[in-house]
Amino acid sequence: MPEGGIAVGGVLAGTMTSSEPEDPDAALMPRIAEGDASAYRLLVDRHADRLLAFAERLVGDRATAEDVVQDSYLSLWRTAARWSPQAKVRTWLYRIARNAAIDRVRRRKPTVDPETVTLIDPGARPDRAVIDGDIGRAVSAALDALPERQRAAIVMVHYDGLSGADASAAMEVSVEALESLLARGRRALRAALSGQRDDLIGGER
Amino acid sequence: MIAKTNTMTDDRVRALIEAYGADSSRWPAEERASALARIAEVDELRVALDGAHALDALLNAVPTPSPSPALRMALKDLPDQPRGSNWFGWLGAFAAPWQPAAGLVAAGVLGLWIGVTQPDFPLPALLDASPTAAEADFEDPFDDAAGSAIGAGTGDLLR
Numbered sequence: 067m068p069e070g071g072i073a074v075g076g077v078l079a080g081t082m083t084s085s086e087p088e089d090p091d092a093a094l095m096p097r098i099a100e101g102d103a104s105a106y107r108l109l110v111d112r113h114a115d116r117l118l119a120f121a122e123r124l125v126g127d128r129a130t131a132e133d134v135v136q137d138s139y140l141s142l143w144r145t146a147a148r149w150s151p152q153a154k155v156r157t158w159l160y161r162i163a164r165n166a167a168i169d170r171v172r173r174r175k176p177t178v179d180p181e182t183v184t185l186i187d188p189g190a191r192p193d194r195a196v197i198d199g200d201i202g203r204a205v206s207a208a209l210d211a212l213p214e215r216q217r218a219a220i221v222m223v224h225y226d227g228l229s230g231a232d233a234s235a236a237m238e239v240s241v242e243a244l245e246s247l248l249a250r251g252r253r254a255l256r257a258a259l260s261g262q263r264d265d266l267i268g269g270e271r
Numbered sequence: 272m273i274a275k276t277n278t279m280t281d282d283r284v285r286a287l288i289e290a291y292g293a294d295s296s297r298w299p300a301e302e303r304a305s306a307l308a309r310i311a312e313v314d315e316l317r318v319a320l321d322g323a324h325a326l327d328a329l330l331n332a333v334p335t336p337s338p339s340p341a342l343r344m345a346l347k348d349l350p351d352q353p354r355g356s357n358w359f360g361w362l363g364a365f366a367a368p369w370q371p372a373a374g375l376v377a378a379g380v381l382g383l384w385i386g387v388t389q390p391d392f393p394l395p396a397l398l399d400a401s402p403t404a405a406e407a408d409f410e411d412p413f414d415d416a417a418g419s420a421i422g423a424g425t426g427d428l429l430r
């Protein structure tokens with residue numbers, strides 16, 4: 067298995083506890099590490115679409131998101147031997163994809179501060195999109211304006227259905243830190259959309 | 272975390288709602304039942320839950336990015352690509368050893384070419400300058416010491 071790919075840090079992704087169901091992808095990883103392409107392709111079938119959606123929400127454009135997913139799977143193919151059975155494969159993939167997204171954006175913007183980076187240039191402001199009558203775009207624009215860490219946390223938990231434990235492992239933070247990111251992100255979204263919330267959701271509050 | 276299971280506090284319920292939203296399926300499984308029980312008892316928590324519902328509804332209005340069958344095919348072909356098929360990638364693999372050596376060879380070839388083809392090539396004035404009287408009279412004892420180590424006086428070699 068050649069070296070290279072995206073650095074995924076020391077401890078590899080979400081730790082599993084004995085109470086959790088067994089990771090259905092775990093048995094594939096040793097086979098991939100041995101160069102079994104059919105095992106690798108099973109992981110493409112199981113996760114590629116969801117990873118593409120995650121990457122697109124994170125970086126904001128389709129072409130870069132596809133590059134991110136390619137980077138991620140290349141890294142998976144090359145570094146499967148580094149995967150630890152304590153980590154869920156799906157969580158590990160999310161970590162690789164997020165690192166790949168940050169890496170891609172850093173190449174475009176070399177002086178990015180990971181604490182404040184938004185990854186996406188928020189072109190359309192929420193209020194502009196609301197005037198256009200496009201709720202989805204308004205919310206997308208508000209999401210795009212969030213710092214990357216807050217946005218990644220919200221995308222993983224709200225859209226991709228990762229548990230707090232898995233999302234925190236994918237982001238290499240504690241569950242408490244993840245919950246803080248989620249709460250700050252949701253608060254910022256509420257503030258960005260507060261003026262239009264009644265219009266957007268038909269008065270529901 | 273502030274509290275779990277039987278000791279669920281209102282603050283912890285608020286924290287769960289603020290972080291994970293109104294859909295309790297996103298809350299940590301071990302806290303879910305006790306948090307829902309607490310919400311059923313406290314009006315203020317129900318209001319917080321309604322507010323989170325509103326934001327969840329907004330988030331759900333964002334369309335889901337569509338899958339890409341072409342990307343999936345490309346990903347599946349990835350193991351069949353010969354390693355190092357990228358020319359620049361192949362060069363990159365050898366970058367560390369050959370780059371300094373190539374620089375040295377290039378500098379040597381350039382110097383040789385200038386020496387052979389341009390004998391009158393103007394050298395920097397510093398190299399061409401004659402020693403001053405003081406420099407000419409000064410004998411550096413370290414020259415001889417260093418020279419003796421290689422079997423000759425370095426002063427002789429330089430003069």
